[in-house]
Amino acid sequence: MREYVILGCGPAGRAAAREARLQDPAGRVTLVTNEMSPFYLRPALPDLVSGALERSSLVQRDEALQGDAGVDVRAGRRVYRVFPHESRVLLSDGTSLYFDRLLLATGASPRLGDYAVRLRNKVYTLSTLADAVRLSRLGLGPGTWVAVSGEGHTGLEAVRAFAARGCRVAYLTSHTRFWSPRSSVARSDVLQRLLSAKVEVLFDETVLDILDANGDGYRVITSTRRTLDVAAVCEARRLVPHLDYLGGSGVLVDEGVVVDRELRTNFDNIFAAGDAARVYDPDANELRANFGWESAGEQGAVAGHNLVHGGGRFVEAGAFRRLHGPGVLERWRG
Secondary structure (H helix, E strand, O other), X not given: OOEEEEEOOOHHHHHXXXXXXXXXXXXXXXXXXXOOOOOEOXXXXXXXXXXXXXXXXXXXXXXXXXXXXXXXXXXXXXXXXXXXXXXXXXEOOOOEEEOOEEEXXXXXXXXXXXXXXXXXXXXXXXXOHHHHHXXXXXXXXXXXXXXXXXXXXXXXXXXXXXXXXOOEEXXXXXXXXXXXXXXXXXXXXXXXXXHXXXXXXXXXXXXXXEEEOOOOOEEEEEOOOOEEEEOEEEEEOOEEEOOHHHOOOOOOEOOOEEXXXXXXXXXXXXXXXXXXEEEEEOOOOEEEEOOOXXXXXXXXXXXXXXXXXXXXXXXXXXXXXXXXXXXXOOOOOO
């Protein structure tokens, strides 16, 4: 019986687990995730914060995996190290998992700025279900000020979550990275949407310091010495992969796990998919990162097949940026 270990329980990991079970019903799949409740729809997290959706709408049982005796879901476990030459994964609780084939699908989260690392207890993120639950419980009401620091789709979705709740938002963002000029959505349309929602856009201002206002919110001091009195501060910069556990492993990393079009790393029995991977695109002759729930799932299905067969399926040219649900501006009210 072949042992497949999949690190990560997002769209890539789950799709890979389903495909591996389909291709090798006799094999055993172990899914590892550091989240306590991993089966939820991550793109809908802003709607939990805004109040548009209930938690029960996001968290759903995956019968194809949770009801399968050949699938072992290890929730609430953090990956500590990977030892390719031993075909072993070490978890932070001291448990070792031995594999025949391994998939790295640990996803990505916003890169925290220096101030956010230093003042972590005063800064929220919106990357996991736990993040969204904490923010939804703050009781942020209409007219309450919130500061968001970030850029691109990640920053815009965080801003939308608070604006939809009726909050006033101060959005600190980079003028150059605010919205990619290569996007099919025009920068002017994005900015117009923000202004129509009465978001105060502060270009090229960053958070310099955060002071606790005696338990009644926070005072943010920006790089221009502007002061903002807010109920919450949210960090929503661009996403970066979770790869600390690969230190010393020998797995090739370049802003993500480097893989070929079959999603194979420099080790024949180790693959990577989704936001954790950097896939070689021969048409552009470059490594490309994934961004999007649907495209991560597509890559996961390719990885699941190749885990079983060692290869044979390739990532399609378009499987890098497919988001879930409506377009980015269609998600906004009005």
